[in-house]
Amino acid sequence: MNRDWLKKNTFHCSAFGDLKRLVELKSKKGLTISLCLPTLNEEKTIGKELVILKSELMTRYPLLDEIVVVDSGSTDDTRSIARTFGADVYKADDILPHLEPYKGKGENLWKALYITKGDIIVYLDADIKNIHHRFVYGLIGPLLLHDHIKYVKAFYDRPIAIGKNKIRPTGGGRVTELVIRPLFSLFFPDLTQILQPLSGEYAGFRDVFERIPFPIGYGIETSMILDIYHKWGLDVIAQVDLEKRIHRNQDTKALGKMAFAILKTFFSRTVNLGLINFNTPLHDTMIQYKLVKSEIQPDLLTIEGLERPPIIELPEYRQRFNRKAS
Amino acid sequence: MEELLNRMPEFEKKIKSMMETIITNIVLLGQIPAPTFKEKARVTAFLERLAEFQVDECTTDGYRNPIGIIRGTSPNRPPIFVVAHMDTPFGYDVDHNFTIRENAIYGAGLLDNSVGVGVLASLPAIFRHLGLEFESDIVLAGVIQSIGKGNLRGIRHLLKTWSTPIRGAVCIESGELGRLNYYSDGMIRGEIKCSINRSGGRRQRFQPNAILVINEVINQILELRLPLKPRSKIIIGKIFGGLKHGQIAHEATLGFEIHSDSDEMVKSLYNDISDIVNGLGHEYEVRLELKTISNVRASRLRFNHPLVKSTIAIMRRLGLKPISEPSESELSIFLSRKIPAVTLGISYGESYQQRSSVIKIEPMFRGIAQIVGVIAAIDSGVCDE
Numbered sequence: 193m194n195r196d197w198l199k200k201n202t203f204h205c206s207a208f209g210d211l212k213r214l215v216e217l218k219s220k221k222g223l224t225i226s227l228c229l230p231t232l233n234e235e236k237t238i239g240k241e242l243v244i245l246k247s248e249l250m251t252r253y254p255l256l257d258e259i260v261v262v263d264s265g266s267t268d269d270t271r272s273i274a275r276t277f278g279a280d281v282y283k284a285d286d287i288l289p290h291l292e293p294y295k296g297k298g299e300n301l302w303k304a305l306y307i308t309k310g311d312i313i314v315y316l317d318a319d320i321k322n323i324h325h326r327f328v329y330g331l332i333g334p335l336l337l338h339d340h341i342k343y344v345k346a347f348y349d350r351p352i353a354i355g356k357n358k359i360r361p362t363g364g365g366r367v368t369e370l371v372i373r374p375l376f377s378l379f380f381p382d383l384t385q386i387l388q389p390l391s392g393e394y395a396g397f398r399d400v401f402e403r404i405p406f407p408i409g410y411g412i413e414t415s416m417i418l419d420i421y422h423k424w425g426l427d428v429i430a431q432v433d434l435e436k437r438i439h440r441n442q443d444t445k446a447l448g449k450m451a452f453a454i455l456k457t458f459f460s461r462t463v464n465l466g467l468i469n470f471n472t473p474l475h476d477t478m479i480q481y482k483l484v485k486s487e488i489q490p491d492l493l494t495i496e497g498l499e500r501p502p503i504i505e506l507p508e509y510r511q512r513f514n515r516k517a518s
Numbered sequence: 519m520e521e522l523l524n525r526m527p528e529f530e531k532k533i534k535s536m537m538e539t540i541i542t543n544i545v546l547l548g549q550i551p552a553p554t555f556k557e558k559a560r561v562t563a564f565l566e567r568l569a570e571f572q573v574d575e576c577t578t579d580g581y582r583n584p585i586g587i588i589r590g591t592s593p594n595r596p597p598i599f600v601v602a603h604m605d606t607p608f609g610y611d612v613d614h615n616f617t618i619r620e621n622a623i624y625g626a627g628l629l630d631n632s633v634g635v636g637v638l639a640s641l642p643a644i645f646r647h648l649g650l651e652f653e654s655d656i657v658l659a660g661v662i663q664s665i666g667k668g669n670l671r672g673i674r675h676l677l678k679t680w681s682t683p684i685r686g687a688v689c690i691e692s693g694e695l696g697r698l699n700y701y702s703d704g705m706i707r708g709e710i711k712c713s714i715n716r717s718g719g720r721r722q723r724f725q726p727n728a729i730l731v732i733n734e735v736i737n738q739i740l741e742l743r744l745p746l747k748p749r750s751k752i753i754i755g756k757i758f759g760g761l762k763h764g765q766i767a768h769e770a771t772l773g774f775e776i777h778s779d780s781d782e783m784v785k786s787l788y789n790d791i792s793d794i795v796n797g798l799g800h801e802y803e804v805r806l807e808l809k810t811i812s813n814v815r816a817s818r819l820r821f822n823h824p825l826v827k828s829t830i831a832i833m834r835r836l837g838l839k840p841i842s843e844p845s846e847s848e849l850s851i852f853l854s855r856k857i858p859a860v861t862l863g864i865s866y867g868e869s870y871q872q873r874s875s876v877i878k879i880e881p882m883f884r885g886i887a888q889i890v891g892v893i894a895a896i897d898s899g900v901c902d903e
Contacts, residue, residue, distance in 0.1 A: 239618030240545055247538035269619070276620045277538075321615040322549065438615060 198385040201430040205326040208333025211253040217336040226310030230300035232264040234318040242277035248325035262300040298412035302500040317392035321438040331395035334430040342428040346393035348437040402504040411457025452478040456497040530887040543639040548632025554605040554668040571642040581675035592653040599687035602634035603664030626873040633692035652897045669812035686901035687859035699845035699861035701818030704781040713805040728770035748780035817853035824900040832891040858901040
């Protein structure tokens with residue numbers, strides 16, 4: 193196992209707090225940077241994220257060239273609030289409308305590659321309650337300062353909001369510790385050094401993102417790490433400590449569904465890499481149980497494990513960005 | 519003055535174009551809990567923000583009030599103070615994360631006084647954006663230990679130790695837009711605590727109940743005759759006590775304030791309450807204690823003071839109707855030191871003092887414009903009589 197990576201490629205966001213320097217570097221390298229926020233009913237947090245990031249990283253320091261919201265069809269005021277505070281807002285279904293539409297975070301991130309213009313793309317979850325611009329400059333910093341780094345992943349303390357107006361100081365990361373870390377330990381020990389592989393905040397060069405497939409749903413973070421590791425190696429990946437992040441707590445059942453999707457993605461990748469073989473195909477349905485009027489009934493959710501191909505395979509994308517097929 | 523008044527609509531418009539920066543300061547500072555006596559984290563962040571906005575000097579005084587000084591063009595002019603209290607009524611266990619919607623911001627502490635603190639931190643950028651330079655130094659002071667048991671300690675210390683004369687002051691409060699405070703009542707904030715010893719002493723057939731004793735205190739306070747002149751009132755504002763539904767209460771506490779435009783009347787009423795407390799403590803054989811938590815002296819500017827007149831003109835030019843009531847806050851301390859000062863509100867809000875308080879975004883820009891206008895008026899000499 194390459195233990196040096198943890199030392200060399202782990203940063204703290206405070207190392208990149210000199211925003212003037214980052215803007216100068218960006219300009220010197222002739223790069224543009226896009227921020228994408230995938231949303232689904234995020235009216236409580238989207239306004240705050242946009243106001244702060246626009247103020248600090250567009251108005252005061254022009255680090256970001258655009259902020260784009262890609263929405264999965266929110267039924268609350270997410271889109272109108274986002275428009276009020278100056279984001280370019282798209283419904284995911286309206287992007288590349290000739291393709292069969294899917295619902296999921298991965299779908300939004302993949303489609304964002306088509307509508308954003310930046311050389312660097314920053315993906316940020318839209319449910320961060322304690323948003324601070326360090327969440328963005330912390331991810332961009334290593335990409336601008338270290339030429340060999342192509343993809344940066346966030347990690348942080350994870351206090352979680354419990355109930356109204358109460359915060360529990362520690363917790364979260366259950367799927368990471370119970371699912372991902374054991375799997376990485378078994379198959380890819382190098383990757384265990386990534387402290388929070390499921391964090392929803394990451395940034396990277398378009399050249400990287402356009403060449404990897406995107407699972408539609410929860411598997412996107414896992415597949416991204418596996419694909420980048422497989423294609424370019426561990427050294428192009430970095431991780432950055434963004435300190436505290438407060439987010440919504442999810443119940444165990446919801447995490448079970450997330451774990452199911454992640455396991456499917458993981459196994460499909462390891463099969464493709466020839467690491468394991470299954471004699472029978474994997475099922476698509478997560479089976480949980482619920483109590484209905486004193487009767488235990490199955491609660492079924494089908495997760496097919498759909499993926500979008502590397503977007504560079506799309507002719508309209510190649511034309512838009514003047515790319516050649518890989 | 520007329521020239522300044524004519525610029526007010528332009529100020530409002532230009533300040534509105536800085537919406538993101540102003541709201542960002544409100545959020546980044548307001549989301550840091552700052553209960554009275556525990557403001558350190560917010561103080562540090564406030565100073566960092568001032569430094570980021572290139573304020574000439576950022577420091578704390580001996581009492582750890584954070585201060586930013588924007589140097590003026592005329593070193594001989596006394597400084598102008600702009601003050602907002604840093605502390606909020608909510609503790610660290612309360613979620614201070616705000617929500618921003620199209621027209622309003624929601625969250626704990628916004629109205630007391632996180633919006634005020636955020637706007638104070640935004641003033642250096644606002645002055646720059648408006649192209650304003652002042653003759654006087656502008657002292658941006660976030661004062662600690664203001665509310666409740668804080669007893670305005672921060673501002674008292676700041677003014678006590680400030681070595682040079684002060685030209686005038688503007689105190690900033692989140693709400694309510696339209697307020698114009700230029701006088702303070704004399705006030706004593708007190709607490710009456712009833713404690714009943716559970717173990718020692720002789721057993722009484724009918725044990726006294728702390729809640730009922732406090733109830734009797736309230737009854738006797740209500741029987742006090744208050745004069746119409748000097749205008750006086752007693753506010754029973756806070757009560758708590760007891761432990762269980764089925765158990766006699768061994769402890770109960772009453773919080774109250776005495777207000778009057780005469781300091782003597784405040785003292786006299788306080789003595790009356792002290793007599794009530796001593797008498798009932800004796801008769802019920804309970805421990806009944808009266809404690810002063812805070813006090814301020816009555817002080818005021820005249821209605822025709824040039825600062826008051828200019829402020830009214832500025833507010834009217836912005837379409838605001840000034841509403842004046844006494845304010846026992848930082849203002850009292852300025853006025854008691856003969857420093858001309860007013861308190862102004864920034865916007866309209868709802869659910870004051872609640873965790874779910876709301877402040878409207880759009881009126882904020884008018885509220886900030888009036889503050890900038892009054893600072894400019896002081897700089898033009900309206901307090902120099």
